[in-house]
Amino acid sequence: MKLSNNTRLEVRELTKIFVSGRRKITAVDQVSFEIHEREIVSLVGQSGSGKTTIAHMILNLLKSTSGSIIFDGKDIKDIKKKIYWRNVQGIFQDPFSSFNQFFVVKKVLRDSFKILDKSFNNEEKDKIIIKALESVNIDPGDVLEKYPFELSGGQMQRIMIARIFIIKPKLLIADEPTSMIDSILRANILKLFEKLREKQGTSIMFITHDIGLAYYVSDRIFIMHRGKIVEAGSAEQVIMNPNHTYTKGLIEDVPTLHKEWILTKRS
Amino acid sequence: MGKLLTVKALKAYYKLRLGEKLRAVDGVSLTLQEGEVLGIAGESGCGKSTLASCLSGLFFPPLKYQKGNITLDGIDIIRTDKQTLRKSILGKKISFIPQSAMNALNPTLKIEDFVADVMQEHEPDLSREEAIKRAEERLEVLSLPKDVLKAYPFELSGGMKQRTIVVLSTLMNPEIVIADEPTSALDVSSQRQVIELMKRLLQMKITKSMIFITHELPILRHVADRIAIMYAGVFLEVGTMPQIIFDPRHPYTKVLMSSIIVPEKGMRERKLPLITGRPPDLRKRIKGCRFAKRCPYATDECRMREPDMEETDGRKIKCFHPLKGKEIKQNEVI
Amino acid sequence: MKLLKTLLKSKKFIIGLCVFLLLLFGSLIFTTISSHDPAEMIGFLYEPPSKEHLLGTDNFGRDVLIELIYGMKTSIYVGLLSGIIATFIGTTIGTTAGYLGKTIDNILNSITNLFLVIPSFVILILLSVSLRSRSLTLLAMIIGITSWPWTARAVRAQTSSLKTREHVNMAKLNGEGYVEIVLKEILPYMLSYIFMVFVLQVASGILSEAGLSMLGLGPSNTISLGKMLSWALLYEAVRTGAWWAFIPPALTIAIITFSLLYMNTGMDEVFNPRLRS
Structure with a gap:
């Protein structure tokens, strides 16, 4: 695993405040970090920690209140959305709701060509689609003419990844991509993310609440709590030698196989 | 220690439109001893939740009972009429906490109204004040705040709601608690608190035994005495917690265990098993071993005939070619 | 197609649809092949039902049954057209407001609310009075333009919830x-709902036309069910006991709206998971 030190994405003092009526909720509070080329990082936090809000801001689906996001040296405010999304893509938690249920898989995958700058005819598209499906270990004949509800969660999530193989972005934001998938099939999905990095040099950011998963897949981990990143570092360091009390507590709360689980801690 | 609950060759199915049968529980036998926690684990759709709801003896359509026995403390649950079952067995002898119980609380009722309703259904003579007082005492004993009773469901956090549900469903000291995924959809600290509460109920002898249904094996590692692994409507392996977690013998159990990801030393170096395919369609009759299609060790025999459940060293396996202890070592953690 | 297939599972929908189609095609076919002129005076005033004139004659001595069939066609035409217009405007405004949000939503929402507060029937009356000649189409358009706000509101709410779905992202x-x-x-996910609302709009369009016509503000130079009622009222059919002049049109309006509402209930059962059991 070669890691280059070229920064792919830099997040500087990113803040998001949601206003509803008179109430102001600071969902993301002055968050800064960077993601390097070919790097896999995880943003770990419990529900309500603001991690999904960050994901949406990085994906340019949500405007930040202040702070900046720099992609390949350019503020994303100055990058055309279409060009940005050619380079930065996302995968969401629930593969079923990520698909328009009225379209068959083939149509959904053909739609993803829209973001590319080159235009393809349907025949060329289908060739690429078939290749992409094969690289996620799906027999194209099994799925192309099917509707999302006719497929399993694991198949659907792999199709979402096939879409990434088509677009070939430089950065992928994966929001809880395995939380709806049985553990037994999870390994297959994780393997595909590895393959994305190996074959296309994609940087990947996992957004997850699963500390075990983050530890297993990431080079670096950022721990988020109440809108702030409380601890960041290499996976080994953050999980095995946490510094921050919140991180320590969080890791203690997770049951493992070989350590006793401290059940009677007061909080 | 006696047997509290015995299930023999239980079969139940869902009646689908077009008259199809989905055999969700297809011949399950189990025993639950007094003082024991039995964990039931399996992938989604394996029938574990259905099994849990069967154990309450109430078969709500489209779920239908097909055959087999459920005996609770000498009472034949299936042949008991629903009235008696509701009045004097459910909640008193056996309490069932369904998967999304915490979201099923009536949002317009305070928790105490709910308590009064439920208690009075079982004990019509009980006054409302009495019922609430009992709940208060119970919360106190378990060192949980009493004010949850005065709250509406939406005022409680997910974790608190789930703990409240657990307390309320054990108010009448049921001998057995059946909890279906009580910790899924909770964040890790609430998860730990719910488990802690459940363990305390056992320690304080408020309840005698528990059946804990989950897909999260690391949790079972810390709460279960015995674990049953369910797949496509049947148990494939049943054994003590250490047998199942640290020394699985059924190939499926083995795959399941080695796909566990937890934050502990050595995890990053571990290879995860790459298994493909899906569990068989339970609407169709399955020939041979249910796992054969995905099993790396399957032989023609496996594909032809379904193996029987056989017991060795206190563990039961439904497999013609169980793994030997040695094969386990190569992939073990640490 | 799938939508239609699921709908055909509902008995209520099928019954409503059959009754509606029967009335629609019945009137369409009859009016094209028949040589009767509904305005022709074929008898004396208020002749009771007889073999020649099954539903008797009206105040001008015209055959009530033939009028009824022509009136039905008119009513359904007005209902459908106003329904289409109202649904189209409502859906366009609703999706725009719901999807774009912010300022545009605020503006469109205010307009919608304004239309909701002003009693639409009053606008209808004012508009109708101010027009010298009222063709059927114009009337349908007026009804359509005054009755979209509810659709817009409902569609807006659905759109703003649908737009946060992951497939939209x-x-x-x-x-x-x-x-x-x-x-x-977004639209495909609301199609069943919009269709449901459309059916309701058709029903209310028919009722509006009847109401306006009864007040004497109906379409010029045509027969409609509402106008029949208006004539009956004007020429004292009620007092003279000529029930055949007003009960049949009233009943027909009731049957058409009932068939539409029945379709709506059927659809609700199919589409609304809470009512399905």
């Missing part, structure tokens, strides 16, 4: 624009 990441997203990613 996915479409944005594919570079799809606003119009494409509304048409492809």
Whole structure:
């Protein structure tokens, strides 16, 4: 695993405040970090920690209140959305709701060509689609003419990844991509993310609440709590030698196989 | 220690439109001893939740009972009429906490109204004040705040709601608690608190035994005495917690265990098993071993005939070619 | 297609649809092949039902049954057209407001609320009075233009919840624009709902036309069920006991609206998971 030190994405003092009526909720509070080329990082936090809000801001689906996001040296405010999304893509938690249920898989995958700058005819598209499906270990004949509800969660999530193989972005934001998938099939999905990095040099950011998963897949981990990143570092360091009390507590709360689980801690 | 609950060759199915049968529980036998926690684990759709709801003896359509026995403390649950079952067995002898119980609380009722309703259904003579007082005492004993009773469901956090549900469903000291995924959809600290509460109920002898249904094996590692692994409507392996977690013998159990990801030393170096395919369609009759299609060790025999459940060293396996202890070592953690 | 298939599982929908189609095609076919002129005076005033004139004659000595069939066609035409107009305006405004949000939503929402507060029937009356000649189409358009706010409101609410779905985000990441997203990613999810609302709009359009016509503000130079009622009222059919002049049109209006509402209930059962059991 070669890691280059070229920064792919830099997040500087990113803040998001949601206003509803008179109430102001600071969902993301002055968050800064960077993601390097070919790097896999995880943003770990419990529900309500603001991690999904960050994901949406990085994906340019949500405007930040202040702070900046720099992609390949350019503020994303100055990058055309279409060009940005050619380079930065996302995968969401629930593969079923990520698909328009009225379209068959083939149509959904053909739609993803829209973001590319080159235009393809349907025949060329289908060739690429078939290749992409094969690289996620799906027999194209099994799925192309099917509707999302006719497929399993694991198949659907792999199709979402096939879409990434088509677009070939430089950065992928994966929001809880395995939380709806049985553990037994999870390994297959994780393997595909590895393959994305190996074959296309994609940087990947996992957004997850699963500390075990983050530890297993990431080079670096950022721990988020109440809108702030409380601890960041290499996976080994953050999980095995946490510094921050919140991180320590969080890791203690997770049951493992070989350590006793401290059940009677007061909080 | 006696047997509290015995299930023999239980079969139940869902009646689908077009008259199809989905055999969700297809011949399950189990025993639950007094003082024991039995964990039931399996992938989604394996029938574990259905099994849990069967154990309450109430078969709500489209779920239908097909055959087999459920005996609770000498009472034949299936042949008991629903009235008696509701009045004097459910909640008193056996309490069932369904998967999304915490979201099923009536949002317009305070928790105490709910308590009064439920208690009075079982004990019509009980006054409302009495019922609430009992709940208060119970919360106190378990060192949980009493004010949850005065709250509406939406005022409680997910974790608190789930703990409240657990307390309320054990108010009448049921001998057995059946909890279906009580910790899924909770964040890790609430998860730990719910488990802690459940363990305390056992320690304080408020309840005698528990059946804990989950897909999260690391949790079972810390709460279960015995674990049953369910797949496509049947148990494939049943054994003590250490047998199942640290020394699985059924190939499926083995795959399941080695796909566990937890934050502990050595995890990053571990290879995860790459298994493909899906569990068989339970609407169709399955020939041979249910796992054969995905099993790396399957032989023609496996594909032809379904193996029987056989017991060795206190563990039961439904497999013609169980793994030997040695094969386990190569992939073990640490 | 799937939509239709699921709908055909509902008995209520089928019954409603059959009754409606029967009336619609009955009147359409009869009016094209028949040589009767509904305005022709074929008898004396208020002749009771007889073999020649099954439903008797009206105040001008015209055959009530033939009038009824022509009137039915008119009513359904007005209902359908006003329903289409109201649904179209409501859906366009609702999706735009719901999807774009912010300032545009505020503006459109205010307009919608304004229309909701002003009693639409009063606008209808004012508009109708101010027009010298009222063709059927014009009347239908007026009804349509005054009755979209409820649709807009409901569609807006659904759109603003649908636009946060992940497949909409996915479409944005594919570079799809606003119009494409509304048409492809949001509308299909509301289609069943919009169809349901449309049916209700048709029913209320028919009722509005009847109401306006009864007040004497009906379409010029045509027969409609409402106008029949208006004549009966004007020429004292009630007092003279000529029940055949007003009960049949009233009953026909009731049957048409009932068939539409029955269709709506059937659809509700199919589409609304809470009512399905």
